[in-house]
Amino acid sequence: MNLEEYRGVWVFIEQREGKLVDVGLELLGAGRALADKLEVDLCGVLLGSNVKDLAKDTFEYGADKVYVIDDPILEQYRTETYMKAVGDLVRKYKPEIFLYGATANGKDLASAVATEVMTGLTADTTLLDVNLEKRLFEASRPAFGGNIMATILCKKHRPQMATVRPKVMKKLDPQPGRVGEVIEESISLKEENLKTKVIEIVRSAKAAVNLEEAEIIVSAGKGIKDEKGFKMVEQLADVLNATVGASRDVVEMGLCGHDHQVGQTGATVTPKLYIAIGISGAVQHVVGMQNSEMIIAINNDPDATIFNVAHFGVVADAFEIVPLLTEEFKKA
Numbered sequence: 001m002n003l004e005e006y007r008g009v010w011v012f013i014e015q016r017e018g019k020l021v022d023v024g025l026e027l028l029g030a031g032r033a034l035a036d037k038l039e040v041d042l043c044g045v046l047l048g049s050n051v052k053d054l055a056k057d058t059f060e061y062g063a064d065k066v067y068v069i070d071d072p073i074l075e076q077y078r079t080e081t082y083m084k085a086v087g088d089l090v091r092k093y094k095p096e097i098f099l100y101g102a103t104a105n106g107k108d109l110a111s112a113v114a115t116e117v118m119t120g121l122t123a124d125t126t127l128l129d130v131n132l133e134k135r136l137f138e139a140s141r142p143a144f145g146g147n148i149m150a151t152i153l154c155k156k157h158r159p160q161m162a163t164v165r166p167k168v169m170k171k172l173d174p175q176p177g178r179v180g181e182v183i184e185e186s187i188s189l190k191e192e193n194l195k196t197k198v199i200e201i202v203r204s205a206k207a208a209v210n211l212e213e214a215e216i217i218v219s220a221g222k223g224i225k226d227e228k229g230f231k232m233v234e235q236l237a238d239v240l241n242a243t244v245g246a247s248r249d250v251v252e253m254g255l256c257g258h259d260h261q262v263g264q265t266g267a268t269v270t271p272k273l274y275i276a277i278g279i280s281g282a283v284q285h286v287v288g289m290q291n292s293e294m295i296i297a298i299n300n301d302p303d304a305t306i307f308n309v310a311h312f313g314v315v316a317d318a319f320e321i322v323p324l325l326t327e328e329f330k331k332a
């Protein structure tokens with residue numbers, strides 16, 4: 001493989017039902033910095049059906065070019081079709097670095113493309129840089145239970161690929177009027193030759209929990225003890241119009257679904273306000289919420305490590321203070 005042939009930073013621009021998913025725009029922010037360092041173009045890859053018009057919305061967030069494949073066969077995400085489409089683009093244009101959001105589809109696609117084009121992939125990264133001297137992409141992620149940051153290099157293959165957690169990178173301030181180039185490509189697959197077909201889309205009856213987008217999160221830890229305690233947290237969240245988060249222990253106790261989990265194996269969140277109730281502050285939880293704008297911790301143990309990351313700490317029994325807070329906020 002001639003590594004010199006590979007140039008340019010690419011970002012997979014995820015869309016869902018014709019709307020751009022935020023993480024793609026966040027990655028354009030991160031990708032812009034890498035592309036500027038390497039003095040190359042920043043390119044988006046946009047796939048779907050009736051999505052071409054979305055391409056121009058990425059220019060104000062930093063993209064120089066967008067490769068678009070707009071085809072009914074790409075209407076719903078399928079590993080088979082998306083992998084082939086992206087694989088063909090990679091073989092044709094040879095990008096040096098390729099970033100994907102660590103969403104369900106982004107993770108699936110990135111690993112499939114890595115196999116398709118025979119390269120490596122660093123999953124769930126939180127820090128990106130380039131070593132200009134060696135012209136190597138440095139993708140870092142928490143490892144060993146969040147105790148160290150591991151920087152992973154892909155020395156012999158290209159593109160150098162990574163999935164990046166949503167909400168970790170920052171979108172650029174939009175630059176209205178910034179223009180770029182839309183490059184239309186096509187896909188050669190035929191529906192009748194595919195192994196997978198989408199027969200029906202069944203939406204979850206329960207409204208999806210969207211922790212990543214939440215502005216206020218009230219999060220329950222094992223200190224809330226049981227269903228009654230969890231209800232108490234939900235009531236506080238209700239009056240604050242907040243989303244309910246949870247530690248892994250609370251999820252494992254069966255008090256809520258995994259979609260509420262914050263942390264290393266849950267969501268990474270950056271709300272304006274994060275209220276941690278009965279959460280000890282294990283590193284695996286903290287990595288998922290430490291970048292919240294304001295953290296308030298309620299814990300009856302004054303030595304709980306959560307207080308190390310909290311802006312305000314309340315040493316108290318949650319069962320006494322939380323109902324009081326709920327009553328006070330109701331009045332406000």
Ligand code: FAD
Pocket residue numbers: 145220221222223224246247248249250261262263264265266267277278279280281282283284285288298299300301304316317318319
């Ligand atoms: P505990 O650690 O048991 O803490 C309970 C806290 O409640 C204590 O600080 C206690 O003082 C306080 N408390 C008790 N009673 C009261 C009361 N009446 N009022 C006020 N406070 C009270 N964890 C996550 O959260 N998210 C993850 O994504 C995650 N991923 C992991 C991945 C790996 C590979 C591993 C090994 C672990 C992971 N964990 C994760 C688990 C993590 O290590 C901790 O076990 C977990 O976060 C602890 O949850 P907790 O704080 O609710 O419970």
